[in-house]
Each structure stands twice: as structure tokens, then as C-alpha cells.
Amino acid sequence: MRVLVSGGGTGGHIYPAVSLVKYIKKKHPDAEFIYVGTKKGLESKIIPDQNIPFETIEIQGFKRSLSPSNFKTVYLFLKSISDAKKIIKKFQPDIVIGTGGYVCGSVVYAAHKLNIPTVIHEQNSVAGVTNKFLARYVDKIGICFSDVASDFPKEKVVMVGNPRAQEVAGIQKSPVLNEYGLDPDTPTVLIFGGSRGALAINNVLLDSLSSFKDKPYQVLYASGEIYFDEVKKKWQSLGEELDNVKVVPYIKNMEHVLANVDVVVGRAGATSLAEITSLGLPSILIPSPNVTNDHQTKNAQSLVNKNAAIMVKNAELTKETLLSSIDQVMLNPNVKEQMKEASKNEGIQDATDRLYRLIVELTS
The missing domain is CATH 3.40.50.2000 (Glycogen Phosphorylase B;)
Structure with missing residues (x-):
């Protein structure tokens, strides 16, 4: 099994992904993993310490107010999709999993365009911006709070909970x-x-x-x-x-x-x-x-x-x-x-x- 995981920005996006990787390793000792994040995000410190192969792409979030930096954001988003496709084609994953944060938007969307099965995981009771965007493209959406189900297509939603819970x-x-x-x-x-x-x-x-x-x-x-x-x-x-x-x-x-x-x-x-x-x-x-x-x-x-x-x-x-x-x-x-x-x-x-x-x- 070859698994590509992406998520970043906060520990709330990263630690559930780490827990999932650990669990799959126990089930499939020969499984291969790659984690795609950003150089500046918290994931750049956490993931290498977990001995999980780590690749980066460059991306940034939109400013809520009108800002010239949003033009750069659009450019980086389009470029990051191209960069993500290169990583995916090289690694050839069986599945791509996004756990939240801007970085997984590009990665999971790129996987969808390459016809690779995709899952996103929403940890909160309110859907994040990235997961809302990805909802129309992914195959399944794992949630932790029943309240958030209404933010996503009903047929894709599965109550799974937070992987960190099982580890603890x-x-x-x-x-x-x-x-x-x-x-x-x-x-x-x-x-x-x-x-x-x-x-x-x-x-x-x-x-x-x-x-x-x-x-x-x-x-x-x-x-x-x-x-x-x-x-x-x-x-x-x-x-x-x-x-x-x-x-x-x-x-x-x-x-x-x-x-x-x-x-x-x-x-x-x-x-x-x-x-x-x-x-x-x-x-x-x-x-x-x-x-x-x-x-x-x-x-x-x-x-x-x-x-x-x-x-x-x-x-x-x-x-x-x-x-x-x-x-x-x-x-x-x-x-x-x-x-x-x-x-x-x-x-x-x-x-x-x-x-x-x-x-x-x-x-x-």
C-alpha cells in the first residue's frame, strides 16, 4: 500500500495524520508513505521527527480583505497543483488523504485530476475553507462532529472520529x-x-x-x-x-x-x-x-x-x-x-x- 498524506498549518491538522500513518504501518509493515506539506508550516518540524518521508510545495492563504497578495496566492495555488501532480506521479500512491490546511487543497485536488482515490478528514464542527472547496471532488469525507455533516454532500460523509483519540x-x-x-x-x-x-x-x-x-x-x-x-x-x-x-x-x-x-x-x-x-x-x-x-x-x-x-x-x-x-x-x-x-x-x-x-x- 502506498499512501500520500497532506495537511498543515496547525497541530490539529497534523497529529491526526501522524496517528493514521502509525496505524497503517502496524497493519501493513511494508506500506510506503509520503507527506506533503510546506516549508514554513508546523508540519515541517513534526513530520521529519516522525521519520515520515516529507516533500514540500509552496502555497499561501487568501486574505479576507482586498489585498495585492491575493494575486500571488492565485499564482501559487495554480503552481502548487502542478508541483503536487509531479510528486504524485513520481510516488504513484494508491490513495491520497487530506487532513486540512491550505496545502492539502492543492494536493488532494491534483490527485482527483489524476483519478486517484481521495479522502479528506474534517476535525472540527465547522468545515474549513479548504475542505469545503475539496468536498465536490473527493470520494469520501470523514468527520468527527455530526454538526459538520450539513456542510458536505450527504452521500460522501462518514462519521469516523479523530485518529488521535484512538492513539491516546x-x-x-x-x-x-x-x-x-x-x-x-x-x-x-x-x-x-x-x-x-x-x-x-x-x-x-x-x-x-x-x-x-x-x-x-x-x-x-x-x-x-x-x-x-x-x-x-x-x-x-x-x-x-x-x-x-x-x-x-x-x-x-x-x-x-x-x-x-x-x-x-x-x-x-x-x-x-x-x-x-x-x-x-x-x-x-x-x-x-x-x-x-x-x-x-x-x-x-x-x-x-x-x-x-x-x-x-x-x-x-x-x-x-x-x-x-x-x-x-x-x-x-x-x-x-x-x-x-x-x-x-x-x-x-x-x-x-x-x-x-x-x-x-x-x-x-
């Missing part, structure tokens, strides 16, 4: 919190704003740190690299009185940490929600306001509607709303257990297998 779901409890100076047997809240952090969450956390002093739970807080020095200075100024709070810039082994905490506080990106629900974790979600079509709010609302999460809007995020939301879950065992069960019911733990079966169907 199998992780067992461990003493990993020891690595962060925390007690694995103490109830734990994980707070983070994504891989780069979130300014609004950090500002509120700086005001809230001392309030955790006498809580019967501990806090692991990932601030993001660019905010770490400021947060660390504030945290250290509180001295030993705050030994139940640990601050780190970034958590590399996030999936293992997630498997060992009780509640997650953070943004509502699709991959994060897939990980959270696969483990049946209650969550307090603070959707980012800086995303296309406010899709994180819609992502979060899907869990709120099932009583699996509490949503605090970014504009309403204060020390008081944050602490009261955390206490609402952590200090009420019945609430925490009910949210845990609801979250678990929303998780799709065999997502990668579902997407794999779709691929097999198209390549048989």
Missing part, C-alpha cells in the same frame, strides 16, 4: 506526574492554552495562582514558551506556600499526562477534545476567539450539550469564573463522575480503525 485511548495510568514534582495520588487539574499558550488564560492564571494554596487538589500549568518567564517569576514570588502548583513551559508527553489527571482546562481545538473524550475527562473549555467561524465555540458547545464540559467564553474569563468552574467539578465528586461518564460517551475510541476501513474500501 490506550494509554494506561502511570506515575508520570512525578516528573513534574506532583503526587500521582492527588486529584489533579491540568491547565494549558495549546502548544504556544494563550495570553488570556495566562493573564487570569497569574491573578489566580495564590488562590490554589489551600485547595485539596494540585495544578499542573503549561504556560507556553513565550509566557513562561513571566509566569514563573510570579509563581516563584509566592514561595513554598504554593507547592501544589507546578508551572512548565510545555508538556512533551501530553497524552501520558492526560491519562493521569482528573480535569482539563484549556482551549477547544478538535484534537484536544478528541483526546479528552477518548479518556473520558471532564473539561472546562475556553474557546479561542481567534479562529475561523468561531469553530472552537461550536466544538465546545457540542460537549456542553452532553454535560461533558463547562464552557467559559474568552470575554467572560476572570479569576472568579475560572476558579468557580474548577471548584464546581473538583469539589463535587458526583458532578465530576457524571461529566466523566458523559465525556467518555462522546469519545470515539476506534476512530483510526474507522478511517482505515474507509481507505481499504476505496483502494480495494
Whole structure:
């Protein structure tokens, strides 16, 4: 089996693709892969580290306002289709899979024009611009949220879930919190704003740190690299009185940490929600306001509607709303257990297998 995967821009597009590649490798050890991305995108750092052959094309997104750069965008899009065709003809894939981001628009469209089976994967509850464009050309569309089905041709849509969920779901409890100076047997809240952090969450956390002093739970807080020095200075100024709070810039082994905490506080990106629900974790979600079509709010609302999460809007995020939301879950065992069960019911733990079966169907 020869598989070409494309997706880029954010981890939410890249990590599901990596999970899928890993799964197919287990099923077909002799399978061959190539990942097509951009030189500047996050995929250029993540994919080579995964030992997946990596090729690049040049492309950029449209500006929403009238801008001369949009002429360059059109030129690059047309050129990128030609470049993608060259890569496809050389690699001769059995199937081409797009997981979102501008780069996969050119690649998947080029594959369609070369009569190669195609699948796109939509992680969010609102379809991305690229996937909306590709919907008319691809053979199948895998989705994670039922709400997004209406954005695509009904006959092409298949509910598969997020491959990242299946990878995380199998992780067992461990003493990993020891690595962060925390007690694995103490109830734990994980707070983070994504891989780069979130300014609004950090500002509120700086005001809230001392309030955790006498809580019967501990806090692991990932601030993001660019905010770490400021947060660390504030945290250290509180001295030993705050030994139940640990601050780190970034958590590399996030999936293992997630498997060992009780509640997650953070943004509502699709991959994060897939990980959270696969483990049946209650969550307090603070959707980012800086995303296309406010899709994180819609992502979060899907869990709120099932009583699996509490949503605090970014504009309403204060020390008081944050602490009261955390206490609402952590200090009420019945609430925490009910949210845990609801979250678990929303998780799709065999997502990668579902997407794999779709691929097999198209390549048989």
C-alpha cells in the first residue's frame, strides 16, 4: 500500500495524520508513505521527527480583505497543483488523504485530476475553507462532529472520529506526574492554552495562582514558551506556600499526562477534545476567539450539550469564573463522575480503525 498524506498549518491538522500513518504501518509493515506539506508550516518540524518521508510545495492563504497578495496566492495555488501532480506521479500512491490546511487543497485536488482515490478528514464542527472547496471532488469525507455533516454532500460523509483519540485511548495510568514534582495520588487539574499558550488564560492564571494554596487538589500549568518567564517569576514570588502548583513551559508527553489527571482546562481545538473524550475527562473549555467561524465555540458547545464540559467564553474569563468552574467539578465528586461518564460517551475510541476501513474500501 502506498499512501500520500497532506495537511498543515496547525497541530490539529497534523497529529491526526501522524496517528493514521502509525496505524497503517502496524497493519501493513511494508506500506510506503509520503507527506506533503510546506516549508514554513508546523508540519515541517513534526513530520521529519516522525521519520515520515516529507516533500514540500509552496502555497499561501487568501486574505479576507482586498489585498495585492491575493494575486500571488492565485499564482501559487495554480503552481502548487502542478508541483503536487509531479510528486504524485513520481510516488504513484494508491490513495491520497487530506487532513486540512491550505496545502492539502492543492494536493488532494491534483490527485482527483489524476483519478486517484481521495479522502479528506474534517476535525472540527465547522468545515474549513479548504475542505469545503475539496468536498465536490473527493470520494469520501470523514468527520468527527455530526454538526459538520450539513456542510458536505450527504452521500460522501462518514462519521469516523479523530485518529488521535484512538492513539491516546490506550494509554494506561502511570506515575508520570512525578516528573513534574506532583503526587500521582492527588486529584489533579491540568491547565494549558495549546502548544504556544494563550495570553488570556495566562493573564487570569497569574491573578489566580495564590488562590490554589489551600485547595485539596494540585495544578499542573503549561504556560507556553513565550509566557513562561513571566509566569514563573510570579509563581516563584509566592514561595513554598504554593507547592501544589507546578508551572512548565510545555508538556512533551501530553497524552501520558492526560491519562493521569482528573480535569482539563484549556482551549477547544478538535484534537484536544478528541483526546479528552477518548479518556473520558471532564473539561472546562475556553474557546479561542481567534479562529475561523468561531469553530472552537461550536466544538465546545457540542460537549456542553452532553454535560461533558463547562464552557467559559474568552470575554467572560476572570479569576472568579475560572476558579468557580474548577471548584464546581473538583469539589463535587458526583458532578465530576457524571461529566466523566458523559465525556467518555462522546469519545470515539476506534476512530483510526474507522478511517482505515474507509481507505481499504476505496483502494480495494
